[in-house]
Amino acid sequence: xxxxxxxxxxxxxxxxxxxxxxxxxxxxxxxxxxxxxxxxxxxxxxxxxxxxxxxxxxxxxxxxxxxxxxxxxxxxxxxxxxxxxxxxxxxxxxxxxxxxxxxxxxxxxxxxxxxxxxxxxxxxxxxxxxxxxxxxxxxxxxxxxxxxxxxxxxxxxxxxxxxxxxxxxxxxxxxxxxxxxxxxxxxxxxxxxxxxxxxxxxxxxxxxxxxxxxxxxxxxxxxxxxxxxxxxxxxxxxxxxxxxxxx
Amino acid sequence: xxxxxxxxxxxxxxxxxxxxxxxxxxxxxxxxxxxxxxxxxxxxxxxxxxxxxxxxxxxxxxxxxxxxxxxxxxxxxxxxxxxxxxxxxxxxxxxxxxxxxxxxxxxxxxxxxxxxxxxxxxxxxxxxxxxxxxxxxxxxxxxxxxxxxxxxxxxxxxxxxxxxxxxxxxxxxxxxxxxxxxxxxxxxxxxxxxxxxxxxxxxxxxxxxxxxxxxxxxxxxxxxxxxxxxxxxxxxxxxxxxxxxxxxxxxxxxxxxxxxxxxxxxxxxxxxxxxxxxxxxxxxxxxxxxxxxxxxxxxxxxxxxxxxxxxxxxxxx
Numbered sequence: 001x002x003x004x005x006x007x008x009x010x011x012x013x014x015x016x017x018x019x020x021x022x023x024x025x026x027x028x029x030x031x032x033x034x035x036x037x038x039x040x041x042x043x044x045x046x047x048x049x050x051x052x053x054x055x056x057x058x059x060x061x062x063x064x065x066x067x068x069x070x071x072x073x074x075x076x077x078x079x080x081x082x083x084x085x086x087x088x089x090x091x092x093x094x095x096x097x098x099x100x101x102x103x104x105x106x107x108x109x110x111x112x113x114x115x116x117x118x119x120x121x122x123x124x125x126x127x128x129x130x131x132x133x134x135x136x137x138x139x140x141x142x143x144x145x146x147x148x149x150x151x152x153x154x155x156x157x158x159x160x161x162x163x164x165x166x167x168x169x170x171x172x173x174x175x176x177x178x179x180x181x182x183x184x185x186x187x188x189x190x191x192x193x194x195x196x197x198x199x200x201x202x203x204x205x206x207x208x209x210x211x212x213x214x215x216x217x218x219x220x221x222x223x224x225x226x227x228x229x230x231x232x233x234x235x236x237x238x239x240x241x242x243x244x245x246x247x
Numbered sequence: 248x249x250x251x252x253x254x255x256x257x258x259x260x261x262x263x264x265x266x267x268x269x270x271x272x273x274x275x276x277x278x279x280x281x282x283x284x285x286x287x288x289x290x291x292x293x294x295x296x297x298x299x300x301x302x303x304x305x306x307x308x309x310x311x312x313x314x315x316x317x318x319x320x321x322x323x324x325x326x327x328x329x330x331x332x333x334x335x336x337x338x339x340x341x342x343x344x345x346x347x348x349x350x351x352x353x354x355x356x357x358x359x360x361x362x363x364x365x366x367x368x369x370x371x372x373x374x375x376x377x378x379x380x381x382x383x384x385x386x387x388x389x390x391x392x393x394x395x396x397x398x399x400x401x402x403x404x405x406x407x408x409x410x411x412x413x414x415x416x417x418x419x420x421x422x423x424x425x426x427x428x429x430x431x432x433x434x435x436x437x438x439x440x441x442x443x444x445x446x447x448x449x450x451x452x453x454x455x456x457x458x459x460x461x462x463x464x465x466x467x468x469x470x471x472x473x474x475x476x477x478x479x480x481x482x483x484x485x486x487x488x489x490x491x492x493x494x495x496x497x498x499x500x501x502x503x504x505x506x507x508x509x510x511x512x513x514x515x516x517x518x519x520x521x522x523x524x525x526x527x528x529x530x531x532x533x534x535x536x537x538x539x540x541x542x543x544x545x546x547x548x549x550x551x552x553x554x555x556x557x558x559x560x561x562x563x564x
Contacts (some may be wrong), residue, residue, distance in 0.1 A: 034530050
């Protein structure tokens, strides 16, 4: 079981590096067109955005399929979003601007689309730094609060993307629709949870039938989470004994 | 004298180029046999013209290193065909550019529709090596082949009431997908200049580049080149030139008036509302070629700054 998971982990890691390998290939064989620096810059930015979107896909997939233990892939994809975003920023500073800080300063001041890119990068940087288990432990409840900033980063990214276009908005529409769906899912979940919370405190008699149905759903979810909780406790205990036995 | 014809020729009536070429051969044969001379032959009548030996116009930028032709030919904004810069090369080949006529009208003494061949037979072509700066912050150096716009305008004798010039590109939805779909901009594409900008010796109409006939994706058969303005001012495939009393409507200005002004002079200190114009990436360099600091009026301030004396360039951007 562990070995199989590890294999999947390796394969996904390799798949995530394919865009970088393809880029290196294209640079070497001069296949980036008339403006290779811009092409490289755009491609790294695009991949960073795609990985960020994929990161946000994990939770809805988990909800709909009831697949467990996908958090490790969510972290991995998020780190790849950060990795490509870092290359994107490095390309901007080095290849594009040759570390000419005066040019860079003026460019950032005068280009409002870059501000949104910077906001997004700053958030993703914080998330990447705090993403290891030790960070999660140390931050406790605040960890989740901090990592909810990924939604703000996603909105900043899509503004960064749209804000630099000269007018034709048809191409990026795909990415916009995806992020609307992904953020819409969160809003729907949040809304539903709020409704459930309200239902827990029956105030009027009118909610009779509906409330019974929903409460029953709620009970099921409670049951489910209780069983998963039980399972995880058992697993932890087993893992503890395994470790001890090895020692 | 320029020979006038009164009709605008719709694209649907344009003869197949093959037949047209045959027609020319017939005429040439006839002309040869009858020893009539070369009245009918034109620049485009010959398949290969030796334009490389053309005299160079007296321009300061003649010594600039020219961008490789393959880059200039395969990196074009031609929104009538597509919004990307590379597919234009193949898509633009569908446009028929021969024969071509240009309507010149408005505030002129002798308005009319002129065949391009007739226009060219009265102009002496020269090579103009100009910087070309796109509003998207990239730039190239292009050796254009053309003649001053002023030389053409003089032949139709502008009236004193002519204060602006409007240019219109071809409207050909059969071959131009974004015109067919009514996508984004108001078609046909239109641009404009003030009359003193139009008469300036740096302002040219180009019919070729790199010693060859103009590639279709670069604006064949006739395009404007105004080197001190952002590239979108240099309208392609011109079918109409109208001299006006009032400022003309220009396509990008109409689409986004806060982003693209009527003047659109290259100016590093006036940023686009969403991005900086302070520097530019010169195409054709290597990965290690640094960005270039953009110059006021694209480096032609010496010649054109006097056109804008006492004007607030931030307001008239």
